[in-house]
Amino acid sequence: MKKKLHLLIIVTAHLITTVVVAQERLVNKANEQYQDYSFSPAIDIYKRVLEKGYVSADLLKKLGNSYYFNADYDEAAQTYKRLVEEYPADVGPEYYFRYSQTLKTLGNYKDSNDMMAKFMEITTNDMRASAFKDEKDYLDEIRENSGRYDIEQFQYNSxxxxxxxxxxxxxxxxxxxxxxxxxxxxxxxxxxxxxxxxxxxxxxxxxxxxxxxxxxxxxxxxxxxxxxxxxxxxxxxxxxxxxxxxxxxxxxxxxxxxxxxxxxxxxxxxxxxxxxxxxxxxxxxxxxxxxxxxxxxxxxxxxxxxxxxxxxxxxxxxxxxxxxxxxxxxxxxxxxxxxxxxxxxxxxxxxxxxxxxxxxxxxxxxxxxxxxxxxxDRSVVNVGGPVNSQMDDFTFIFNEETRKGYFASNRSEGLGADDIYGFLETTPLELDCNQAITGTVRDKISNEVLVGATVKVIDEENKEVSSAITDSEGNYVLSIDCDRGNFVRATMQGYVPSEEYLTKSDGKPRIIDFYLERDRVTAGFGDDLAKLLQLSTIYFDFDKYNIRKDSEIEVEKVIAAMEKYPSLKIKVNSHTDSRGRDSYNLWLSQKRAESTVNYMIAKGISANRLQGEGFGETKLVNGCKNGVRCSAKEHELNRRSEFIIME
Structure with missing residues (x-):
């Protein structure tokens, strides 16, 4: 009995070994033909091996690819599906991508997008993932480009x-x-x-x-x-x-x-x-x-x-x-x-x-x-249907003079495996990426609109591409090539030019407002030198009248202007917020004005060129008057000094 059992084990083992060796030979033969681009016999052999119960991730990958490259997308999808479900640890990004493509070809866009999401999870810096992220509404874009061509069968198809x-x-x-x-x-x-x-x-x-x-x-x-x-x-x-x-x-x-x-x-x-x-x-x-x-x-x-x-x-x-x-x-x-x-x-x-x-x-x-x-590096545009379909569409040629052309496709309604189609373009395809740029040009200090300012588009080679002049409301309208990097530059006589660089973009409209600085200070009696010099506000701490450290540099700018123009005379107007008694605020603001004047005198400015006056809470810059609840930041806006040019 033991001898018979031993013999049975040997025979069984031999048979199993023979079957495995035979299957391996089939797979090796299929692999050779796969490498030789002999995909049809490879498909037959791989299928035979699968039918015998011999399966691996590598076999499913090669079989799926064999179907994929022969445009048998239904079989490819089934094979890739099995690969993803049975061997998830062995699925590389390329197979998620191809599976997504086959599903898309079959019209299953939801599952196709799910596979592309998997593809994106395991890829870094892949342009296809970037394109998918940037074009989540790509089907809408394709629909917009569709309907531009009337197609017909090529009469010489076989x-x-x-x-x-x-x-x-x-x-x-x-x-x-x-x-x-x-x-x-x-x-x-x-x-x-x-x-x-x-x-x-x-x-x-x-x-x-x-x-x-x-x-x-x-x-x-x-x-x-x-x-x-x-x-x-x-x-x-x-x-x-x-x-x-x-x-x-x-x-x-x-x-x-x-x-x-x-x-x-x-x-x-x-x-x-x-x-x-x-x-x-x-x-x-x-x-x-x-x-x-x-x-x-x-x-x-x-x-x-x-x-x-x-x-x-x-x-x-x-x-x-x-x-x-x-x-x-x-x-x-x-x-x-x-x-x-x-x-x-x-x-x-x-x-x-x-x-x-x-x-x-x-x-x-x-x-x-x-x-x-x-x-x-300009925008790549899908030409849409009916030239493109869920199948392979390729070898597109076009005569722009006649607006006629031809392409090939393996779509199901064709006469053969691949067919040539003629077409007439009824509506030109829009390939230029035009981005609308609008905005207003203003004086940075006064915020007044600047009429007649010039706004230019300058390319990366520093060549002027186009320009516009601001209208009576200071507005301008321009169009730029959004497939390129561009500088948008605003200029006006008496002002320092300002510009903004725009990178290659998706073409969505942009609003760019410019605030130009004067290239020289031209001041008159009654003007606030703080605005002309674009000073930060001279702030005081609550219930204090000494100049804060963070405001000293701003006062130094006024001193520098007075040193440059010896005839310049300044009146310092000081203000408080509304908190506290009115009489006390009036006294506090006067002390702040005197503190600012004394600081400037100590820095070398003659006393006969300076005056100071406190206005208390009588000239608030916002609605934070008595009885109105405001934040600390809002109250701080009213604790300020102005530098008014005197005759």
Missing amino acids: PYSDFAPSFYKEGLIFSSDRDTGNLARYRHTWNSKDFLDLYKVDADSISTNTVVKIGEEVNTRLHESTSITTLDGSTLYFTRNNFKDGKYIKDENGVIRLKILSATLSDDGKWTNVNELPFNSDSYSTAHPALSPDEKTLFFASDMPGTLGESDIFRVEINEDGTFGTPENLGKTVNTEARETFPFVTAEEILYFSSDGHPGLGGLDVFATKIKDELF
């Missing part, structure tokens, strides 16, 4: 994947995995679709109405996609898998990277001189080229060193001799820690791109930002 339209002559070049002619052996395993090739339509004649594959000089047995041509149609930039001498090249992790290539159109209409761009690499991807209006700058997406997220938008100069400069990241206003990709630049220097890092409706959304003057 039941397969059609995307990446680009303007070419009178027509378009686009990417598709419709009949490649390469049979199933060249089927790519990212999403089990055929390899992508470049096609053109209506490019040579408006009446052609046929889709033609670009020649074999460009199209190969791997992926070709996302292209841009120069305005004269002579140079083509396009994306291709890393492919050389008939073989594909993998990086050290076994990943086939993407590269940008160029080609030149020969006189016989064939694409020749197909060359890689010099900043390509076997270690990272460069893809999705776009040109600036002057064709001196190439924009593209990459995960090269210096990338902030999964992929960023970069630019590189194209020199006159055809060489290239050093790629430059567009920075953290455009790029986030997620995906920024598929750039396009219009004639008016508007950069359109797709992102799942900026607040959107779900998946990849199309965003726009103005990059005129090579400034890449």
Whole structure:
């Protein structure tokens, strides 16, 4: 019996070991295909392992990502949900973010916001968290931008994947995995679709109405996609898998990277001189080229060193001799820690791109930002629906002269996996961040409004941008570019200029009132020198008439003025609060006036230039008269001295 039991244990252990080893082999095989971007077979294998009861946080992460990057957001959400619920200690911030994105894509904004809140809890200095904090009402903003486009299906869509339209002559070049002619052996395993090739339509004649594959000089047995041509149609930039001498090249992790290539159109209409761009690499991807209006700058997406997220938008100069400069990241206003990709630049220097890092409706959304003057830190705006949807929306192109354009989406109502849509912009998208600045300019001493004062907007390069003149009520109105830092400066003849610096902002209106100081004191008989010199009030302690230490410096300013102007004569008027008998207050104020005069005489001012008079409680500055309850601070305002200029 013991032998049988022992044998049973051995057999059972062997079977368990065999099953575990088999499961591990399945997982390892799936992991290899995952690293190779072969996500569809990875999904099948991971699912098989899950069905056998073998589960781990790593497996759920990879399966969730496989669904996520194949835009199967329903399955991705279910997988990420299981990851969050079963392995909360192993959920990194990126998985909360992706789970939030999948929920948003499915229209579950409440749970999506909850996951973003979790993401924010465990991240520091992440731009996506900052954007979420700053844009809690981002759906309202997207709704405001929506309804600007009339869209329609592209008549040349197929039941397969059609995307990446680009303007070419009178027509378009686009990417598709419709009949490649390469049979199933060249089927790519990212999403089990055929390899992508470049096609053109209506490019040579408006009446052609046929889709033609670009020649074999460009199209190969791997992926070709996302292209841009120069305005004269002579140079083509396009994306291709890393492919050389008939073989594909993998990086050290076994990943086939993407590269940008160029080609030149020969006189016989064939694409020749197909060359890689010099900043390509076997270690990272460069893809999705776009040109600036002057064709001196190439924009593209990459995960090269210096990338902030999964992929960023970069630019590189194209020199006159055809060489290239050093790629430059567009920075953290455009790029986030997620995906920024598929750039396009219009004639008016508007950069359109797709992102799942900026607040959107779900998946990849199309965003726009103005990059005129090579400034890449202006506001990024979601273009709204119906261009953007809960699914992936990307490869947006636009002709500002005709107000027409195209984009691609994998929304459910399409004909294929991805479809191209045409659109007409009916209302221009507002990209300028204009902030209204209003206010009043006044004299700091008298508080009188200053009519005819000039208020200028000066940028950070110290260049005047705009100006306004105050009206009959001292008011001004200005508008500033709130995507930039600006100085708002008020000036008027006879006054010291005053300014305030405004940082980049959300564009909410601001009120800035200016109180200008006179650049010289011009006084007349009867004026209070305390106001002209902007003295702090000369206060006295309750029931005391000696000058307080904190008031001595103010009296010294009057002495300095009298020393500078030997003919200046001053009458010191002293006042009390209402507490105490009226007769006593009159006596106390007289003593305070005499105390101030004596202090000034002791400091060297001639007695014949000074007078002093006490007014008791007869000239209160507030309503704290006899019988009125007031605070100590309110009573203190009445215990003061004035310095009146005499003839």
